[in-house]
Amino acid sequence: MNLRGKRADVWHLVTFIGFAIVIVFLIYPLFDVFQYSFKNKETGELSLANWKEFFGRAYYMRAFGHSMFIALATTFFSMVLGIPLAFFTTRYKIKGSNLLTTLSVLALLSPTFIGAYSWITMLGRNGFLRNLFSSIGITLPPIYGALGIILADSLQYYPFISLMLAGSLMTIDRSLEEASENLGARATKTFFSVTMPLVLPSLTGGALIVFMMSLSNFGTPMIIGGNYLVLPTLAYNMFTSEVGESPGMASTVSIILMLCAAVVIVLQTWASSRRKYASMLVNRPVVKKLKGAKAFLAHLVCYFIVGLSTLPLGVIVFYSFRNTSGPVFKPGFSLGSYRQIFFDVPKTVANSFIYSFVAVLLIALVGTLLGFVIARRRNLAVKLLDPLLMIPYIVPGTVLGIGFIVAFNRKPIFLTGTAIIMILTYFIRRLPYSVRSAASILKQIDPALEEAGINLGSPPGRTFRTVTLPLMQSGIISGAIMSWVTSMNELSASVLLYVGRTMTMPIKVYLSVADGYFGTASAMSTILLAVTGIAMFVVNKYFNRGSETFIAS
Amino acid sequence: MKRVLLAFFCVVAVFVASAASNEVVVYTAHEESIINALVPMFEKETGIKVNYVKLASGDVIKRAKAEANNPQADVIWSIGGEQLEAESQILQAYTPKDWDKIVGVYKVGTNWLPYTGIMNVFVVNTKMLRPEQYPQTWTDLQDARFKKLISSAPADKSGSAYMQLANVIAIYGEKGWDIYKGIMKNMVISTSSGAVPKFVNDGEQAVGLTLEDNAFRFVEGGGPVTIVYPKDGTVAAPDGMAILKGAPNLANAKIFTDWCLSKPVQEYLVNAMKRRPVRTDVASPKGLPAMTEVKSIPYDFGWAASNKNAFVKKFTDIKMDLGL
Numbered sequence: 001m002n003l004r005g006k007r008a009d010v011w012h013l014v015t016f017i018g019f020a021i022v023i024v025f026l027i028y029p030l031f032d033v034f035q036y037s038f039k040n041k042e043t044g045e046l047s048l049a050n051w052k053e054f055f056g057r058a059y060y061m062r063a064f065g066h067s068m069f070i071a072l073a074t075t076f077f078s079m080v081l082g083i084p085l086a087f088f089t090t091r092y093k094i095k096g097s098n099l100l101t102t103l104s105v106l107a108l109l110s111p112t113f114i115g116a117y118s119w120i121t122m123l124g125r126n127g128f129l130r131n132l133f134s135s136i137g138i139t140l141p142p143i144y145g146a147l148g149i150i151l152a153d154s155l156q157y158y159p160f161i162s163l164m165l166a167g168s169l170m171t172i173d174r175s176l177e178e179a180s181e182n183l184g185a186r187a188t189k190t191f192f193s194v195t196m197p198l199v200l201p202s203l204t205g206g207a208l209i210v211f212m213m214s215l216s217n218f219g220t221p222m223i224i225g226g227n228y229l230v231l232p233t234l235a236y237n238m239f240t241s242e243v244g245e246s247p248g249m250a251s252t253v254s255i256i257l258m259l260c261a262a263v264v265i266v267l268q269t270w271a272s273s274r275r276k277y278a279s280m281l282v283n284r285p286v287v288k289k290l291k292g293a294k295a296f297l298a299h300l301v302c303y304f305i306v307g308l309s310t311l312p313l314g315v316i317v318f319y320s321f322r323n324t325s326g327p328v329f330k331p332g333f334s335l336g337s338y339r340q341i342f343f344d345v346p347k348t349v350a351n352s353f354i355y356s357f358v359a360v361l362l363i364a365l366v367g368t369l370l371g372f373v374i375a376r377r378r379n380l381a382v383k384l385l386d387p388l389l390m391i392p393y394i395v396p397g398t399v400l401g402i403g404f405i406v407a408f409n410r411k412p413i414f415l416t417g418t419a420i421i422m423i424l425t426y427f428i429r430r431l432p433y434s435v436r437s438a439a440s441i442l443k444q445i446d447p448a449l450e451e452a453g454i455n456l457g458s459p460p461g462r463t464f465r466t467v468t469l470p471l472m473q474s475g476i477i478s479g480a481i482m483s484w485v486t487s488m489n490e491l492s493a494s495v496l497l498y499v500g501r502t503m504t505m506p507i508k509v510y511l512s513v514a515d516g517y518f519g520t521a522s523a524m525s526t527i528l529l530a531v532t533g534i535a536m537f538v539v540n541k542y543f544n545r546g547s548e549t550f551i552a553s
Numbered sequence: 554m555k556r557v558l559l560a561f562f563c564v565v566a567v568f569v570a571s572a573a574s575n576e577v578v579v580y581t582a583h584e585e586s587i588i589n590a591l592v593p594m595f596e597k598e599t600g601i602k603v604n605y606v607k608l609a610s611g612d613v614i615k616r617a618k619a620e621a622n623n624p625q626a627d628v629i630w631s632i633g634g635e636q637l638e639a640e641s642q643i644l645q646a647y648t649p650k651d652w653d654k655i656v657g658v659y660k661v662g663t664n665w666l667p668y669t670g671i672m673n674v675f676v677v678n679t680k681m682l683r684p685e686q687y688p689q690t691w692t693d694l695q696d697a698r699f700k701k702l703i704s705s706a707p708a709d710k711s712g713s714a715y716m717q718l719a720n721v722i723a724i725y726g727e728k729g730w731d732i733y734k735g736i737m738k739n740m741v742i743s744t745s746s747g748a749v750p751k752f753v754n755d756g757e758q759a760v761g762l763t764l765e766d767n768a769f770r771f772v773e774g775g776g777p778v779t780i781v782y783p784k785d786g787t788v789a790a791p792d793g794m795a796i797l798k799g800a801p802n803l804a805n806a807k808i809f810t811d812w813c814l815s816k817p818v819q820e821y822l823v824n825a826m827k828r829r830p831v832r833t834d835v836a837s838p839k840g841l842p843a844m845t846e847v848k849s850i851p852y853d854f855g856w857a858a859s860n861k862n863a864f865v866k867k868f869t870d871i872k873m874d875l876g877l
Contacts, residue, residue, distance in 0.1 A: 059873040113744075126756030144741070222744050226701070227877050237710055326586075328754060328774030340586070343593055405619045417578075417625050496616070499578065499625070500604035511607050514744055515584045516751030516767075 010461040014369045015381050021366070022388045025428045029403030030395065037251035050252040060253070063229040067215060068260065070149050070230060074214035075207050077154035081305050082161030082206065087191070088298045089162075090169040093289045095299065100306045101166075102536055104159040105481070107309040109489050109532055110316065111506045112156065112219030113513045114525050118312035119143060119152050119224060121319070121518075144226030152224055153214045155309040160213070161206035163482065164437065167474060168202035169195070171444055174285045201272035205440050208268045209393075209433070212261055216396045218492065223513075231257050236398050236492075254399045261394030265387070272443070313529060320522035327517050337523035344508065348524075349531060352504040355419060356487035359426035363434045363487075364480040368472065370431075371438025371479075372464060376447065393432045397492025400429065404497055417499045425494055426487040433486065437479030438472060445471050481536070488532060576602040577805040580617060581630035582610035582712065584747055584767075587826050594821075595812055601805050605630075609745055610712035614640055617797060624799040627806035630668070630813070633712030634793040635719070637665035638858035644795040645803075650811045654832050659791040661854050667791030668813060669766075669822055670829030672847070673717050675781040676750045676768035681759040688760055690785040691721050695735030703739045704758035706746040707872070709865045712792075713746040717762050718868060719857045720788045723850060734871050736762075742877055754778050769827040769841060782847045789844065790852035791831055 040047040054060045085104070089097045110118075122129040123143040130140050141147060176198065180190040196203070218232035225233065231253050238250035290298055320337055323330040374386050392400070404425060408415040415421040449471065453463035469476075491506040498507055505528040512521035581588065585607060592603045608616065610632035617626060621643050629637065629644075637644060641664040648663050649655075659667035675694075677687050681702075688694050694703060706714040721736075722729040741758055743749050749761040750768045754776040761768070771778045794813060796806045812818060819835045822828040827838045837843065 057873065059876060062876065120755075120757060124755065124757050226741050229876065237707065324774070326770045326774035327751060328771055328776040330775065340589060343589065402619075405616065409620055409623050409625070414623065416620065416623075495608075496612070499606050511585045513748070514609070515586065515747035516749070516754075516771075517584075517586060518751065520585070 009459070010464075011373050011377055014373050015377075015385060017366070018370050018373070018385045018389065019381075021428070021431075022385070022391070025424060026388070026391050026395075029400065029407035030391075032406045033247070033399055033403045034251050034255060036247040037255055039248060041248050050248045053249065054252050054256065059229075060234075063231050063234050064256065066146070066229055067231040067257070070146060070153065070221070071211050071215040071260075073146075073150045074153040074157060075211045077150060078158040078161050078210045079203070079207060081154060081158035081309075082165060083203070084301050085158075085305050086162040086165035086169060088302050090166045091285065091288060092295075092298050093287055094302050097302070100302055101163075102533060103306050103310045103313075104162060105485055105536060106313060106529055106533055107156055107306075108159045109485055109529065110156070110313055110525060111489055111491060111509050111528075112152075112217055113223060113491070113510050114316060114518075114521055115156055115312045116148075116152050116220045116223035117513055117518060117521075118315040119148060121315055122311065123148070144224060145228045148224040148226075149221050149228065149230075152220045152312075153217065155312075156220075157210040157213050158305070158309065160209040160482070161203065164202045164206035164209075164440070165199055167437075167441070168199045168444060170285065171441070171474070172198045172285065177285070201440050201443055204268045204271050205436055208264065209436075211264055212393045215261060216257060216394070218396070218398070232396055232398075235396055239398050239402055251399075254396055257396060258391075258394040262387070262390075265390050265393070272440075316522045316525045317529070319518060320526040322519065324519040327515075327519070329519065337519035341508070341512075341520050341523055344503065345524075345527065347501070348503050348505055348508050349527065351419070351422075351502060352488055352506075352528070353531070355422045355502075355504065356426055356484055356490075359423050359430065359487050360480050360484040362423075362427050363431050363483045364476055366427075367431055367434025367479060367483070368438045368469075368476050371435045372442060372468065372472075374435065375439040375442035376450070389435055390432055392429050397429060397490070397494075398496065400425065401493035401496035404493070416497070417502070419502055421497050422494055422502050422504070425497060426490055429490060429493060430483040430487050433483045434476075434479040437482065438476060441472050441474070441476075442468070485532070488528070575600065575805070576604050577628060577802050577809045578626045579603055579605045579628045579630045579809065580613045580626045581605055581607055581632075582613055583607065583631040584826075587631075587822075590825060591818070591821070594818075595809065599808060599812065601808065603809070609710065610636055611710050617643055621798075624797050624801060626797055627800035627802045628794060628796055628809055629665075630794045630809075631792050632794075633716060634661065634665065634667070634791055634852075635715070635854050635857035635861065636712055637793045637795050638854045639861055641665065643798055645798045645800065647796050647807060647810060649814050651814055651816075651832070654816075654834055655814070656831050656833055658851070659831050665793040665795035666810065666814065667831040668794045669792055669819075670789060670831060671713070671716075671792050672765040672789045672829070672849070673713070673720050673783070673787045674763065674765045674768055675783065676753050676761040676763055676771065676778050677781055678753050678756055678759050678777055679779050680777045681756060687779075687781050689781065689783070691724065691736070691783050692732055692785065694739065694760065694762075695732060697739075699739040699760060701739065701741055702759040703736065703741065703762065704743045704749045704752045704760070705736075705740050705762040706744070706749060707742050707877075708868045709872070711746045713764050714762070715861070715865070716788060716790065716852075716857075718864060719852070719860075720783075720786070720850075722864070723788060723852070723856075724786045730867065730871075733868075734875075737871060737875055737877065740877065750776075750778060765829075765841070766827045769838070773827065773840070782842070784848060786848045786850040788852040789829075789847070789849040790854075 037050050038046055040049055088094055121127055133140050177190055177194055180194045216232050218236040221230045221233050235250050235253040321333045323332040323334045324336050373382055404421060405416060408421060450463055450467050453467040489506055491510055494504060495507050495510060505524060509521050509524045588605055588607060592605060595603055613629055613632050614636050617629060644664045646663045649666055655667060675688055708714040708718040718733055721733045725732055743752060746763050747767055749763040750771045752758045753761040754771045768780050772780060794810060796810060800806045816832060816835060819830045819832045823830050823835055823838045829837050
């Protein structure tokens with residue numbers, strides 16, 4: 001082991017690049033936004049007035065409580081949905097599990113604004129599902145408020161858990177479970193006392209993403225919250241309000257959101273590092289075939305979960321084909337909504353694809369390297385870099401967007417209005433996914449495999465290429481898909497940074513929803529869903545050749 | 554693989570570099586449907602490419618201000634006049650070609666120009682309320698029977714919602730604050746004023762506070778909604794457009810401005826978009842009452858702009874007290 005640290009190896013360079021990225025694209029732009037939090041609005045002097053106000057006003061404290069409640073409840077229900085789905089689809093033969101995974105990822109994709117609006121269409125005061133249920137005598141609780149937000153968020157974000165969990169369920173050492181079974185433990189006992197602890201890092205990793213997404217999501221509470229206050233909506237409204245001009249308070253709210261998120265990240269890191277299990281990846285679990293009632297039940301659970309989360313997508317596709325007269329839906333079907341957006345479609349679709357694709361290439365490259373450094377090289381610099389790289393998780397997109405406008409529209413960097421700034425936004429916002437998923441996969445791979453390579457005289461860079469990288473492949477691909485899916489879906493920062501020629505699909509959807517044109521919004525969303533679905537199918541097919549390791553397949 | 558990546562990055566680089574030169578960059582709060590109709594028209598007629606950014610009106614100003622030291626945009630198109638008035642230091646005065654044809658009451662100055670006439674109205678769901686239950690005045694909206702049934706955008710974010718607030722204060726003075734607070738108690742805050750009539754149309758709320766043309770498109774579309782003009786008065790004011798100081802494409806900005814105020818475009822806005830014209834030689838939309846049938850009250854832009862900070866602060870305080 002004396003080879004390590006002997007000379008400056010490639011990983012020092014990677015660490016350095018990591019710091020450079022953090023400083024230029026996170027700290028520099030965010031400093032501009034956050035300084036307001038500690039300034040007196042009138043005099044510009046240093047002051048803690050904003051903080052006093054936050055903790056002194058019931059208004060903010062209530063929003064704070066609501067936010068935590070929503071994020072925790074969403075995480076809980078996402079686990080309730082995600083764990084059985086991941087377990088059943090990886091361990092048992094479920095017919096159409098490819099389709100199930102694709103559909104659940106598509107649910108992730110539907111922009112939150114229109115997803116929430118779909119729920120209103122179904123369960124709002126005059127929603128068709130509500131009317132259907134009330135015609136058979138069942139009164140559903142009102143959807144506006146906490147209930148609706150949790151419902152919409154859980155059904156959108158649970159794939160984060162099922163995807164990450166499925167990946168690690170497929171890589172754990174089967175002999176451990178077999179040992180438990182041979183010793184006479186029941187299947188449930190084996191699941192809870194052997195399997196679950198083994199996949200805990202991935203489970204908590206997925207839960208962390210859900211928590212973050214739900215904590216910083218302002219789209220859903222804005223549409224479906226019905227005056228139920230949460231912090232991201234407050235921050236968004238304060239940052240973008242025209243005359244309120246309270247960047248101080250908006251910054252303060254954002255910093256508090258970030259602190260909450262930071263606490264949770266620390267907890268997750270602690271939970272997943274308490275116990276370490278690594279696998280040689282030689283004895284992987286097999287897919288069992290279920291029979292009779294058990295098979296039926298497993299299918300029922302999987303199809304019910306995915307079906308429920310696909311419901312809003314179905315509504316979107318359905319409405320995109322309905323007849324419209326201006327903004328009003330009419331009986332019958334037509335392609336009118338598609339015709340109205342047609343002049344913008346090719347450019348918008350191309351932009352979305354090019355930006356997210358370039359961003360994902362960068363993310364996969366940089367994220368994998370950084371993930372390796374974080375999982376394997378715990379020196380002081382890396383320990384410092386690790387939490388810094390998690391900043392994008394916890395910075396609300398709006399805040400980053402505003403920071404980018406200010407920071408990159410002056411010397412020495414002018415980027416506003418370019419495609420580069422859009423790509424950079426995607427890159428920086430989604431980088432942590434890739435870093436995390438690479439790091440969490442590495443935690444499951446026994447370092448002995450790499451050490452063997454090094455002991456045989458291979459330099460660190462080559463060991464990484466020839467030993468580690470092939471072992472990480474499934475993790476990299478699943479991380480890249482998650483980054484890509486969420487980049488295609490990115491709205492909150494890019495909506496502040498786009499110009500006409502850099503219009504993307506989610507922005508177009510958002511603009512139509514904001515105007516009340518659900519028909520054109522649905523049409524654009526349907527195109528977004530279709531092109532993504534096709535792209536994912538192609539990726540599935542290409543990477544699926546004989547490899548059961550590809551998570552999203 | 555490396556070669557593919559390299560080729561790919563080259564394509565992207567070319568794509569990024571090929572920004573059109575003969576263009577005009579426009580920030581607008583216009584509805585998407587209007588943009589989709591007008592932008593291709595302008596591009597076809599003039600050969601100038603329109604690069605538009607559609608944002609909430611507050612975001613338009615915010616972005617233009619954030620970029621003031623290196624302006625990215627040439628024109629602000631269709632946002633509330635008082636917002637432009639309040640930020641006239643980032644605007645450049647311009648006297649359009651047809652200045653003499655513009656309706657006199659709409660002329661405030663040349664820092665920003667009137668673009669279309671807009672008006673505050675109530676949009677009402679005809680299935681949820683019978684005609685005798687319709688609110689007729691701003692004061693009616695305080696009634697407890699409208700609890701959680703009024704859709705409105707927030708006045709600290711939306712230009713038209715601010716105009717509604719200013720409308721109530723302009724009629725009732727200090728007492729107007731109690732009235733508006735009463736209305737707020739019944740409100741469900743919507744994301745944007747454009748979405749307000751949609752919620753009313755869908756039966757999610759019974760009454761919406763919005764602009765006349767927004768509401769009228771739902772009436773024309775055959776939705777279960779109708780328009781009520783507040784009997785205690787509605788402000789009739791132009792929304793405006795302006796050229797930004799330091800506009801990178803100044804000549805094109807002027808062409809675009811003149812085009813927007815030209816007779817054919819104003820006629821188009823009247824016929825297709827149901828906006829009221831700012832030109833003396835264009836008639837109001839069919840199906841809408843004449844201005845003389847509506848109790849309109851004058852809108853003092855100076856007053857609305859100079860009080861804006863104070864009003865919004867007061868609004869925010871009430872909003873917080875009510876926990877909205």
